[in-house]
Amino acid sequence: MSDAATIACPHCHALNRVPRSRLRDAPGCGRCHKPLFAGQPVALDPHSFAVHAERSDLPLLVDFWAPWCGPCRAMAPQFEAAAAQLEPMLRLAKIDTEAQPGLGASHAVRSIPTLALFHHGKELARRSGAVSTADIVRWASAELARGMSR
Numbered sequence: 723m724s725d726a727a728t729i730a731c732p733h734c735h736a737l738n739r740v741p742r743s744r745l746r747d748a749p750g751c752g753r754c755h756k757p758l759f760a761g762q763p764v765a766l767d768p769h770s771f772a773v774h775a776e777r778s779d780l781p782l783l784v785d786f787w788a789p790w791c792g793p794c795r796a797m798a799p800q801f802e803a804a805a806a807q808l809e810p811m812l813r814l815a816k817i818d819t820e821a822q823p824g825l826g827a828s829h830a831v832r833s834i835p836t837l838a839l840f841h842h843g844k845e846l847a848r849r850s851g852a853v854s855t856a857d858i859v860r861w862a863s864a865e866l867a868r869g870m871s872r
Contacts, residue, residue, distance in 0.1 A: 730778040731756065732764040732813065737777060745810040761806035763814040767822055774813060776843035781812040781869075783862050786829070786836040788820045793852035794835045804858040812839075812866060839865050 726739045729749070736753035749758045763785065766774060775782050785801050787794035798816075805814040819826035819834060829838060829845070838848045839862060846869030849861060 727779040730774045735770045735773045759809045763816045766815045775840040781841040783814045785816045786831045797852040800855045803855040
């Protein structure tokens, strides 16, 4: 494993090389100079999803949701709180399946909310239904450990 990681900026989606030992030191983006870790989910479209899911070394936990979905709205603050706990171990993102129907369809999302964990373009795990912050953190950590050992 390299001592540097390629991290996609949550603001401008530029790729940045950051020493792994410095991930917890509040690194900034070389392009937009904003923090690479803001402790909150990032909204993705097809282009930014590809950058974060395929080109970044940081695993990506996506919440597929829709604005009309009550359980999705109820889980939103839980997912945001999980982002503050899980960064910089992984990036949390939200994909609005109403605004980005192609992303939901291309990943066979059949119900919402659905959480999907990606790393280097591959889906490692998925679960559907609203869950608490503690459950998100526990599930993502366990699946990430399982997926990285494959």
